[in-house]
Amino acid sequence: MNAPTPHQHLAPVIAQREVPAALIAALQHRFGANCSTAQVIREQHGRDESAFTTVPPPAAVVFAESTQDVSDAIRLAAQYQVPVIPFGVGSSLEGHLLAVQGGISVDVSRMNKVLSINAEDLTVTVQPGVTRKQLNEEIKSTGLFFPIDPGADASIGGMSATRASGTNAVRYGTMRENVLALEVVTASGEVIRTGTRAKKSAAGYDLTRLMVGSEGTLGLMTEITLRIYPLPEAVSAAICSFPSIEAAVRTTIATIQMGVPIARVELLDANTIRMVNAYAKLGLNEAPMLLMEFHGSPAGVKEQAETLQELAAEFGGQSFEWATTPEERTRLWTARHNAYFAAIQSKPGCRAISTDTCVPISKLADCLLESIDEADATGLPYFLVGHVGDGNFHFGYLIDPNNPVECATAEELNHKLVTRALALGGTCTGEHGIGLHKMDFLRAETGEGAVDMMRTIKRALDPHNIMNPGKIFSL
Numbered sequence: 001m002n003a004p005t006p007h008q009h010l011a012p013v014i015a016q017r018e019v020p021a022a023l024i025a026a027l028q029h030r031f032g033a034n035c036s037t038a039q040v041i042r043e044q045h046g047r048d049e050s051a052f053t054t055v056p057p058p059a060a061v062v063f064a065e066s067t068q069d070v071s072d073a074i075r076l077a078a079q080y081q082v083p084v085i086p087f088g089v090g091s092s093l094e095g096h097l098l099a100v101q102g103g104i105s106v107d108v109s110r111m112n113k114v115l116s117i118n119a120e121d122l123t124v125t126v127q128p129g130v131t132r133k134q135l136n137e138e139i140k141s142t143g144l145f146f147p148i149d150p151g152a153d154a155s156i157g158g159m160s161a162t163r164a165s166g167t168n169a170v171r172y173g174t175m176r177e178n179v180l181a182l183e184v185v186t187a188s189g190e191v192i193r194t195g196t197r198a199k200k201s202a203a204g205y206d207l208t209r210l211m212v213g214s215e216g217t218l219g220l221m222t223e224i225t226l227r228i229y230p231l232p233e234a235v236s237a238a239i240c241s242f243p244s245i246e247a248a249v250r251t252t253i254a255t256i257q258m259g260v261p262i263a264r265v266e267l268l269d270a271n272t273i274r275m276v277n278a279y280a281k282l283g284l285n286e287a288p289m290l291l292m293e294f295h296g297s298p299a300g301v302k303e304q305a306e307t308l309q310e311l312a313a314e315f316g317g318q319s320f321e322w323a324t325t326p327e328e329r330t331r332l333w334t335a336r337h338n339a340y341f342a343a344i345q346s347k348p349g350c351r352a353i354s355t356d357t358c359v360p361i362s363k364l365a366d367c368l369l370e371s372i373d374e375a376d377a378t379g380l381p382y383f384l385v386g387h388v389g390d391g392n393f394h395f396g397y398l399i400d401p402n403n404p405v406e407c408a409t410a411e412e413l414n415h416k417l418v419t420r421a422l423a424l425g426g427t428c429t430g431e432h433g434i435g436l437h438k439m440d441f442l443r444a445e446t447g448e449g450a451v452d453m454m455r456t457i458k459r460a461l462d463p464h465n466i467m468n469p470g471k472i473f474s475l
Helices: 021-034 039-044 067-080 132-142 156-162 207-211 245-257 270-280 298-314 326-337 339-346 361-378 404-423 439-446 448-461
Strands: 060-063 084-087 104-107 114-118 123-126 179-185 191-195 220-227 234-241 264-268 289-296 318-323 351-354 382-387 392-399
Touching: 021 060, 021 067, 039 060, 067 084, 067 104, 067 179, 067 220, 084 156, 114 132, 123 132, 132 156, 156 220, 179 207, 191 207, 234 298, 234 326, 245 264, 245 289, 245 298, 245 361, 264 270, 264 326, 270 326, 270 339, 270 382, 289 298, 289 326, 298 318, 318 326, 326 339, 339 351, 339 382, 339 392, 351 404, 361 382, 361 392, 361 404, 392 404, 404 439, 439 448
Parallel strands: 060 104, 084 104
Antiparallel strands: 114 123, 123 220, 179 191, 179 220, 234 289, 234 318, 264 289, 264 382, 351 392, 382 392
């Protein structure tokens, strides 16, 4: 497998396409004040949470407020064969929204309406700019909730485009399982619909699954129909400290293999706890920790919690702390949700090179422990968190983006980790997507034949390569 070059994350070198003045004029005529060429707006839409730092911003930003707006913007861009890059809230980690070939950004954050709630069918239809927290706030009066929680308050459109998952995936699955239907604007500006609100369908190609995870390279989603779930009757959260990472991981493996229906189980290493304590003044025990949550009936939750506590004790788990009220649970989950920002603040001026491997649960300990040893040997600061219930974990290597030695070290560690995960039957990305950073890893994981098939689909649906070009694979 070819490793990314040490400076790849600093300046991807891809030819910029010219954005004609005539296109900018046409966009301004159509959208008026909703089309901006202001430098500060363009720069805001030319950055995400990835470590890529020197990509030029888009030439213009269109603030779409309807499906018709998206269609008109794409039709105009297609007329001039200019790239279109979707933008939600900018929380992606792999450079998905960067204008690596130039073009225009289409911001859908104003398309933020919950269009319909079908409580009897356990479905909801939303526009792409709705965020997960907004969605749950709007449907909580129905006694239902949307469980996918990637940590950041990401937009539903972005979560669908990257096939996100997060802390609840061990019980509720990922966006792949929870998106039922879509309205999509294609590369020609045509509006199509995929899927239905029915629980299953055998009608032709599964275009919904094709679009979910396509990272904006095949079309721009303008309506999304999701599964939603009854709020559990009882919810309990707990944290438990362990003498080692291995003990925490072995506890997780035993829990999953015994079939305990745990809703969340997150791993934080001692480095992460230390950073979070400094950031949020939490005073947690600075040792490897599992953060768990149980959903169900009061009796079921109690049984699950007792089973896990017994398992944890076998591996040296101690200092259990329980929370049953929403306020107490929020306090415990603050540690996990603040991990990324706590880490960034622990080293002023740094960026995080984030890994995203996922392996079969039986191989989790082998993959994780060897990777920890490699990271410790370099002396490079890092944090480690993981949705370990489904075999997914993240190192965040903290680097000075202007230090070529640190950059090269982080890339080497990432390369070794992905190589190990693939050898164990895993994947280079459990939830963040390919974007810019993992294109070489995709080839290693799937093989050239599969990537060529993806290219064939891309060329068929987007013959002029205008939909978020330069992501997932090169043409």
